[in-house]
Amino acid sequence: MPLELIQDLSRAWLAEQSKADHVLLLLLATTIISYNLWSRLFSKPPDIPLEFWYHVPQATGALTVSREKKAEARNIAHVFKERNLDIVILWGTQSGRAQLLARRLAKDLRDTFALRALAADLNDFDPARLSDLAPTQPVGFVLSTYGDGDPSDNTNALWTFLHAAAAQKDKDEYEKKKNGDSAAAEEVPDLSSLRYVLFGLGNSNYRLYNRVGTTVDSLLQRLGAVRFGPAGTGDDAGGETENDFVSWRREVQGALQMELGLTVQEPRYRPAFEVQHDASVASEGVYLGEPNASLLNCGGTRRRIADAKVPTAMPVTSARRLWETEGRLCLHMELDLGTDRFVKYKTGDHLAIWPSNPDHEVRRLLAAAGLLGRAHVPMFITPAGGDGDCEIPVPSPTTPDALFRYYLEITGRVSLETASALADFAPSPAALAGLKSVVADPDTFRTVVSAARLTLADLLEEVGRDDPWDTLPVSFLLERMGPMRPRYYSISSSAAVHPRTVSITAVADKPPITWEGAPTRGCYGLATGYLSALERAVTGAAAPDGAPEDGPSYALDGPRGLLSGGNLLASVRESPFKLPTKSTAPIIMVGAGTGVAPFRAFVQERVRRREVGQEVGRTLLFMGFRNEGVDFIYKEDWEAWRRTLGAEVFGYWTAFSREPGREKEYVQDLVRTHAEEVMRLLEETGCRFYICGSAGMARDVVCALGRMRAEVTGKSEEEAMEWVKRLRKFKTLLEDVWG
Template identity: 40%
Template sequence: MAATFSASIAPWEQTLAQLAHQTKLDDLAAFAAVTLLSIAYGTKGILWSKPDPYRHKLFARPQQQPGAEARAQQTRDLAELLEQNSADVAILWASQSGTAERMASRLATELARHLGVRALLLDISDVDPATCAKVPESKLAIFMASTFGEGDPSDNLHEFWEWLHHASSTSLSGLRYLAFGLGNSNYKHYNLVIDSLADRLDAHGAKTLMPTGRADDAAGETEEHFLEWKEQVLALFQSRLGYQRREVSYEPSLQIVEDESLEPIDLHHGVPRDQSAGKATSTQSRVYALPVVQTRELFKDTNDRNCIHMELDLGEHAELKYKTGDHLGIWPINPTVEVERLLRVLGLQQRRAMPSHVKSTDNKPVKVPSPTTLDALFEHYLEICAPVSREAVALIAGFAPTEDAKAFLTKISRNKEAYAEYLGSGYVNLGRLLERACEGEAAWSALPLPLVVETLPAMQPRYYSISSSSVVQARRVAITAVVADTSLSASERVPGLATNYLLALRESSAQPALAHPYGLTYSLSVPHQPLQTSHVHAHVRKSTFKLPAVASTSIVMVGAGTGVAPFRAFVQERALLKTMGRDVGQTKLFFGCRNPEQDFIYADEFTKWQSQLGDSFSMTTALSRPHGDEKKRYVQDCIVEDAEAVCNLLIEENAYFYICGSAAMARGVSDAVAKILMSRQGWSETEMKEFMDRQKRQKRWMQDVWG
């Protein structure tokens, strides 16, 4: 019996042994294959598939500045950068719109020109924050930073900001520094960034050599405050650092060299620099030429005010996307009348289309693309409509064609009050200033062109809250813009640069075409022009101003004027979700305008969405200029009147709270909400602040405001 059983299992044992042997062979084969693949992957580019060292030339941009690749690969060690450039001072700028960067560049120029200081100008994001500890005490760091939004650092400051607030063990006892901030006192957290940066530097042991300077743009005095602080810096270098001040004549930092050999294809004709450099960051897209597919006037029965609704098509650019709540950056161009004025008074009409290289003479980055033409510079790349600083007026006075012109310019450049009075008396830009000082074609032909380019700021985009939902219309983006003109008198006005450009685009696309109400025209279609008629250069900038991830979460929105733009998108999106059967939370909107007959924008659309959302949507309108006996109210008044509902939403339902509009309005709304919450919850000011700070950290209290 046992023999029979043994005989019956023998074949099974043999089969199992064969399977085990085969498995070992398979394992060895697999191991060998993995090993070979690993060796092959590790030797890619060394033993095989060696890269072509010249392949990058296939993608090289002919407009790329020489040495840009080398600059991109330079060290981020601040001490090494100072040593490599034989510099005594590092000027580190943190800027959102470019103002701090421009002022940092001017400071570097002034230090070199008047004191012989070797100053190294640096984007603060190009520096490893920890290496500040290695800077010797014989050197000096100057930090120039802007505050935007509600106390937010600029995008290029984030790495340095995080390091300062979390590198608790690092000592900066050897670092000497100066600090200057740009802000707006209409905002609750005026110049918070530079104050916090200086506090953290001090906490790490750094030593400041003079009090922190602050510029306040609330009254348009950023330039004056910078000039005052700059003089204090120059005096410090003389009194404490042993430098001797010298009076010097103008020395150009640029060369403009004409080159007739260049073809139109070689030139920059107006494409914004961000796009020509292929620049795209984690916070913004590249710049694209987008067709205007729809425009309409939103104000009713007004002859002196315009509000534009404009929609741009993204369909030609599959990679360009936006999300509800993002911003759109519009790159404006200068009006033709101002371009012609400047060319005429400088005597440059015959050279306007001449191809030219713009080169730096002091190794600083050039703020405009090169090569290009004067037409492109004055239309697209320089803000020729910007006011001229007193500092620039003083330089221009040295080239005045007559004694009377020199006396006039010298007077307003040396006296702050005289300059302010002149600015307040009329619309002043460089072309108009030169005409006022000395009229006549080519009257200022002796004024160096490099000085003109140095004086004018580089063109910057203007940002608008997107007023459409990416869920509802993913390939079409909408913006809402009031034409922003500043009235100086009954007959004199300063036209808003970007909004009048948008108005001209709206008029040009109308059928039949309409005339611009102020007679402004723009070169919307000329030879080699990068824009077709009814196209605009624009890019998307990401924002944290977002709807809750869950649609059933309640929200409270407060906006005045065009501050309602992102809330149009929010309500549009929630109305669609509701029609799809989704559960939508309470959606409460407070909207401020003058009166419903004139500027209650999007009234018909909100009425339609009210019918779709039903009881989940409520809208309260505050009228600042009502008709008849109706009481004047602002949005903060409406919040106080509806205190019970607002408190219930914010406390009981933990609703998201949004404010969009002017900084002054936002401050009033925040104070009103704080007042009613403290009263109803019995909170102290400390408890109220803790609540608001917690909500902001959790992204449940968000503001999108401007000065």
């Protein structure tokens, strides 16, 4: 509309208005301006969403690192050349096992063939430069699958690169087919000079078993790379990862021998690390259990605060037992996040907890390895030889006591390979004979050692009897035992309601006690054992001198008193398990046992939204427990929240699988009983379906969903499962599961 016409029209309109109209208009304008001014200056800021302020600045993995590192150092071909390497083994791990296996493979190749082999973090290299490698520069990939068939954090960059490159190749081929070979296309990464082998770690209880290993393998080949050996898989379901790895490695050795024309060296143990004890070193610089330099000698306050992943000392502000039976107990713990602005969480995140090893296991390993006399003598750990794996898995200098207590996973089951390798260090013919009798036959080993959950200390004691294994090198222990890794717990509090406090919910198995208050064999549930000891200390429930039923004791004060007064080392890990942004969106939650923990946080948050006047959408919760009178947790919370939200908004149902005199019922049965409403809600925009608990339970619930869809639509179960896949893809279906 031309400007003059608008001016004419408004002039005509104004001319027709009375004085009273003008006054009214003026009043209206003044009211609007005053209202705006008032709300800006005097109103309270909105109570929700607080998540915005409490967003955790998580390290973003490869991207963050890549910006900091020089391009050359991130070019794998350059590193090969610069360090004169023969092979690089790259590990992609979430909880440390792939890293350990990659290091073992590199060490084995050094020992067997005198190869210059390096084990390295995938994140240290730019995946786009894999194409720079020559066929004489082979690479090994050792990759675990996490979450719901997802890559570990440090595999993300490779994962994204391979998917993008393969999609580009598909597009390129399509264009060429359509428009002829001359069709202009972007350059597709060419990996045809890459020679590789691959081992995937997974657990067949999960729906997407070893998805990362299989996917990376096929994408590499799609881009022209050549696998010169078998693609191995290690299945954690039956605890067979170690054995699977050893068989795969044997085949890889054969393939490498062919590929590179190698000769086998005389077999003898070559330590990967040099360890020197030095009593004269100033104690302030010695790591006594501090996880990193930022916490060394700092009295609990870390110096470098810019990384939310760095663990910090968090006080346990309250702890209680939600239930207790003869063999197990369930803990609810609350921790104060303190004042460090980088330590924050969002509803649905995880808390990573760094446990320590129990006193008796530390003592027994020190004694069995002949290190009791030097338990507190500082030692320097450096890489042995120039061409090896230079990364030291623990801080140095440290002490044997700190090494076994804080830095290494010493309570895991000993593997056949590690047990066999001990033969070189047997302190006596009797010990050697004892060792040989258990390692000679894999079946005997499985029953005598694996099924009995023997730790390394158990085995050394068992076969060495009274002889300490004092020729056992500390390097051997560093190579064989993984670095201590945190255990993750779903946070059971809402960040909007408790921004500076997190709560966790954990079930601990009570270890079987048979002598002197110490478990006979191994340690069941390292972190949960540690948390129960902490709970006893915080609540004052500990019996003097640790009565047998109290379980193992721990150095709860931490190194140099870092954790005294009931603190533990923890950090927040971001999780994609999040509530929809709109509080009106319906949500369906399915959880079993402690799997209901994040749902406690979700419902708590929705109640808060209601309390501040927001509308809350339909909220359904299906929970599974064993026994109503025993392990049904947070019953009072659910009841109170249903009263606040109203049954028309919040509905919850329970299934019990071990209720005497009642038929077993599981969460998937509950979901099926409510099929009509569940299916209807899933059609609504923004609806989310959450599952939290064991992988087996999650699989059963997903199958139930597929069947329900097939029944509603009359289509086949395969088609229904495609629909489930789409739910996952579009983040309508979210899972937080464990093996």
